Amino acid sequence: MMSIRTQGHPVQNKCFSFSRLLAKFIHNLHGFYLDLYFTYLEINPLVVKNEQIYILDLAVKLDSTADFICRQKWGEIEYPPPFGRDAFPEEAYIADLDAKSGASLKLTILNKSGRIWTMVAGGGASVIYSDTICDMGGASELANYGEYSGAPTEQQTYEYAKTILCLMTQEKHPKGKVLIIGGGIANFTNVASTFKGIVTALQEFQPKLVDYNISIFVRRAGPNYQEGLRVMREVGKNLLIPLYVFGPETHMTSIVGMALGKKPIPKETEVEFATANFLLPGGQSKVPIIFPFYYYYFFAK
Known part of the structure; x- marks a missing residue:
């Protein structure tokens, strides 16, 4: 704490006035920093003249994940493109959806001509699936990441799935294409709700799925996953394309080997385990047995 005596000397009075002015400015600047979700702010230099503060140069960094909160305050912000290139329209569209949502929606196009496409739930799972595809020799054909x-909404998942299907059906591949709809065991995402969004997109693209010779491999678990897999199996009967659906009884990355022709495709089991199904209504298992999480983590996957 600074103590300044101001009586009897004009210089001291001037210093006290300057200190009060600067303290008020810093206080207001800090509120401005918090309100606009800055992660960095630098002013250099700053000039005070005639009891007025002048900012001669300013540099700031924004927390881009707060875009959906501060969009109106920030106005139109153009972020630098990743990997040294401009974003594809589809990438920009998903980035815009992501900015407006509390959920996470990410898309990077690696090879538009590739035959292996992924639609993966979870950041960690997306890395595992991509690594497995590359490890099995599919790196040159991996189309997206x-x-x-x-917990995206059904509508958000529909928009995400529709964007990927639109990309998949822009050009044909002589060997056909595969779509891997994968994920681990969700903690709180309603699998049935997100799958309904994906199913709606699949039904919309049904003629193109046939025309572009697309095969789909699904593996998912989590709250209400039985209902999600049931809906996926039902719609698969009408899509007229190969569609294989698996739950937590199948290892998370097993569908990669199946999709790439490295592993045989087993018959889909009629027994489905209950994984955190008690969190949401309407998800009774065919076999009402609930195993602890560690069972799935170490054995069932």
């Missing part, structure tokens, strides 16, 4: 997580 991305993930959806954080």
Whole structure:
């Protein structure tokens, strides 16, 4: 704490006035910093003249994840493109959806001509699936990288799935294409709700899925996953394309080997385990047995 005596000397009075002015400015600047979700702010230099503060140069960094909170205050912000290139329209569209949502929606196009496409739930799972695809020799054919997580709504998942399907059906591949709809065991994302969004997009693209010779491999678990897998199996009967659906009884990355022709495709089991199904209504298992989480983590996957 600074103590300044101001009586009897004009210089002291001037210093006290300057200190009060600067303290008020810093206080207001801090509120401005918090309100606009800055992560960095630098003023250099700053000039005080005639009891007025002048900012001669300013540099700030924004927390881009707060875009959906501060969009109106920030106005139109153009972020630098990743990997030294401009974003594709589809990437920009998903980035805009992501900015307006509390969920996470990410998409990076790696190879538009590739035959292996992914639609993965979870950031960690997306890395595991991509690494497995590359490890099995599919790196040159991997078309995209991305993930959806954080409990997106049915509509948001529909928009995400529609964007990927639109990209998949822009050009044909002589060997056909595969779509891997994968994920681990969700903690709180309603699998049935997100799958309904994906199913709506699949039904919308049904003629193109046939025309572009697309096969789909699904593996998912989590709250209400039985209902989600049931809906996916039902719609698969009408899509007229190969569609294989698996739950937590199948290892998370097993569908990668199946999709790439490295592993045989087993018959879908009629027994489905209950994984955190008690969190949401309407998700009774065919076999009402609930195993602890560690069972799935170490054995069932």
